[in-house]
Amino acid sequence: MLCINGIAFGEENTKAVVIDRMVNIYENPQGNSKAVGSAGAGDTLFVIGNEGKWLKISTENGIHGWIHSQSVLITDYSKHPIKEGVANEDCIYVYELPDPNSLLKGALGFTSKVSIVAQKEKWLHIAVGDEVVGWVPAQHITVAATPVYPxxxxxxxxxxxxxxxxxxxxxxxxxxxxxxxxxxxxxxxxxxxxxxxxxxxxxxxxxxxxxHEIIEEKNKSYFTKHVVPSEEKNKNENKSGAAEDDFEDIKKAATLIGKDFTATAYDLSIASCGKAVGAKNRGFTSTGIDLNGKQWGDIMVVSVDSKVIPLGSKILVLFKADDWRSKYNGIYIAGDTGGGVKARTIDIYLGDNGNKQLEEVKKFGRGKDVEVYLID
Missing domain, CATH: 2.30.30.40 (SH3 Domains)
Known part of the structure; x- marks a missing residue:
């Protein structure tokens, strides 16, 4: 068992209770891997390890697999393998390995929210949102001494x-x-x-x-109803996305930051990020999230001004109903910053098209009067 400032990290056979009504147990720590079983609200699981924000578990009837940590409640916080924390300084470097001579992947701003998924000596392995980004020195993160209740x-x-x-x-x-x-x-x-x-x-x-379950349901419903399959995009170029009503439940569970944000968009092209394919650190956000090869929908990341929206926060972004950009309504991780992203401006990541800029980014322009809600 590992300890940081007297807080224990992880112990075999920790008991957890399922809090989602129904959740799959997966063969691997990925939501797109094979389901080997399921569990319902109130079922007891035994946690025997973790990889990132996924828990390796066994059930009372002998099923072994993986479940996302947000689907369970571990009442004994001292035995929880994942802790929440915040950066207690500005410009905390994130490294690929627990070694200051390893690849520098990004940096955290003051009060950036992180999840601590492992520890090695005086280093913490952290995640921003669901994405494991790298290692930071332990003294730069204040670990929550009490649980963040679901x-x-x-x-x-x-x-x-x-x-x-x-x-x-x-x-x-x-x-x-x-x-x-x-x-x-x-x-x-x-x-x-x-x-x-x-x-x-x-x-x-x-x-x-x-x-968490409501968000998952809304995301699945949204993509089924509003995200156009890639082969149909050209035929439906101006198809509107989800109405605000699609996220009404989420809005009630969130805190309004403002209804006057401006939204722009970026990709990993030379025009957007200034780096060619193969360049050092290309495709890493300011917090270390790896965007290489990932498209909008695979990963939902937005650049923010960290003085307005804390890095690591989960936010809901809603365009006006008559704005064609409303197809990009959704739940994002505030996982990046940018030189032009100041005050009430957000910059939405749309994908990786190599060195060439995506047509969608070129035409995106500036969406006005965008609503932004803080989920957590």
Missing amino acids: KAMIVSDKTNVKVKPEYNSETMVEIEKNTIVLLKDYKADYFHVILTDGQEGWIHKYQMKTV
């Missing part, structure tokens, strides 16, 4: 918050649909929740959905 949204019209995790328990308060709660513990089909006013009680597992 968010859930009430899906029943009226929900009774119980004093105890029992059907016949006294009701302490009734809350409305779409109310956000934090998940702290689980017992006998009930989640121990923290309400927005700080009160704590118990809610049945089927009266809520995790924000």
